[in-house]
Amino acid sequence: MKNKGKELKNIDLKKLSSMHVGGKAKRLFVPKNIEQLNNIIKYSKKTSKNCIILGNCSNIIFRDKVYRDVFVSMKGFDTIRVNGDIVSCGAGISLFTLCMFCEQHELTGLEPLYGIPGSVGGAIAMNAGAFGDEICNHIDEFVSLQDGEIKTKNKFDFAYRKGPLDSGEILIEAKFKLNKGKKEEIIKKQMQFLQKRKSLQPSLPSCGSVFMRGKDFSPAKLIDEWRLKGLTVGGAMISTKHAGFIVNANDATFEDVILLIQIVEWIAKSKGYEFEREIKII
Ligand SMILES: Cc1cc2nc3c(=O)[nH]c(=O)nc-3n(C[C@H](O)[C@H](O)[C@H](O)COP(=O)(O)OP(=O)(O)OC[C@H]3O[C@@H](n4cnc5c(N)ncnc54)[C@H](O)[C@@H]3O)c2cc1C
Structure with missing residues (x-):
């Protein structure tokens, strides 16, 4: 059997997701190098299973089910x-x-x-x-890594909330070009942005903004104007602090969250939007 790295079984997805919602994953692999990752992808293809790539799961919502797909952390x-x-x-x-680095x-x-x-x-x-930065x-x-091929790219396209990766392409490593600065000033800026974030965003479990900004409208602003803040389905609620966030206010299920999303989408549609x-539903 080819080396696929560490394998974990019956993982509670609720504990992985920042929304704290979801069922279980039968198998989760944690590869440490490209060879192991490639072996996992080959294995998922051979067994006709989806291969689901996970980062910190702060933009992903899992369903309340047992997944038989191949999860890769x-x-x-x-x-x-x-x-x-x-x-x-x-x-x-x-x-x-x-x-911090x-x-x-x-x-x-x-x-x-x-x-x-x-x-x-x-x-x-x-x-x-x-x-204002990305x-x-x-x-x-x-x-x-894509289709078994390792690629290095220094020219690529990206757009608002759309990264430079093609479908099925897995990011392995990135190089960031930065500027020399002063530690105290960097810390000061970080703290200012963090304070701003804390003053605007809820502390309850969430996946960040549910919807992307439109061409000429902000979903959060509209949801606020439509007085939907605090709207609740089961344990899921439109944040009272930031209308763009849906929070897990009281042991929400996937069904609670998705129904609330659909209600907002339906109201938006009825008003011509x-x-x-932005969030990914797995
Ligand atoms: C409280 C809170 C605040 C947030 N604030 C912001 C914000 O200010 N701005 C913002 O943009 N977002 C924000 N988010 C959303 C989220 O944190 C970001 O989108 C984040 O970049 C997602 O990273 P992740 O590692 O959690 O990705 P995941 O949620 O694990 O995955 C997101 C998507 O990326 C894919 N993916 C993950 N890793 C790889 C990889 N190596 N190669 C290929 N595909 C991969 C996954 O398959 C999935 O489709 C916030 C979320 C929360 C909970």
């Missing part, structure tokens, strides 16, 4: 190093660790992302952003 890709003003890190590194090495640029609870892989896949603005180069989901 990228947490084993956890190297981080610096060379001048370039920081290279594995997909499994959290944005928090990356920002930059702070220690007096490299500035990523401060607006401080506090986003994602991994580097998930953040690049989603082109995560905050306060992670893809800072990528110098990235390494990915098409909301596009």
